[in-house]
Amino acid sequence: MERGRTCQLQVVYRSGGPLTVFDRARTFALRLNSALKRRLISRFSSMEEVSAAGACAINRGANLLFSPPGSCLQPGDLVEVLTMEEIRRTLNANNCCGRLQFMPGMERFAGQRYTVLKPVRTMFDERAWKMVRVKDTVVLRDVICDGTGLYDKEGCDRCCFYFWKTDWLRRVR
Structure with a gap:
């Protein structure tokens, strides 16, 4: 694989696997929760009891309810990206860690x-048009691919978040 010419979204699907029954149930529950919130908020938007802050509290509760057991990094945790020397020790010959x-x-x-920003548990594989399960992966706030050097001289303009293995990060206490 040629360095600098591939977008992470084109290869990230390799790190995933099929969804488990729990993942399917979790996805269904999250979609149902979101649909109910939308309907309730739109129905009662004129009432004072329902506010944007209340909707955020509902969403945070849903994220905590469905957090996978043993997940160590949660939204809001401060982490330090390892040095390149430390990261290289985790990579194989294909520049991968855990695929x-x-x-x-x-x-x-x-x-x-x-x-x-948030742990990544599932993602949509655009090539196979299906959901895949991803382990030990997070998205960091304000860490976005700028697209330079991708595809052609103009680069890519998607502004995607990079996916980070937890092996490449150190929690700051």
Whole structure:
């Protein structure tokens, strides 16, 4: 694979696997929760009891309810990206850790501190048009691919979040 010419979204599906029964039930419950919230908020939007803050509280509760057991990094946790030397020790010959590829554009974030935006449990594989399960992966706040060097001289303009293996991060206490 040619370095610097591949988007992480084109290879991240390799790090996943099929959804378990729990994942399917969780996805269904989250969709049902979201649909009910939308209907309740739109129906009672004129009433004072329902507010945007209340909707956020409902959403946070749903995220806590369905957090997988043993997940160590949660939204809001402060982490430090390991140095490139430490990250290279976790990578195999294909530049992967747990089948998730470390992209060249991610190097500029090494050694810096960021906040966990959210853990990634499932993702949509655009190529196979199906959901896949992802383990030990998070998205960091404000850590976005700038698209330079991808595809052609103009780059990519999708502005995707990078996916980070928890092996590449250190929790800051």
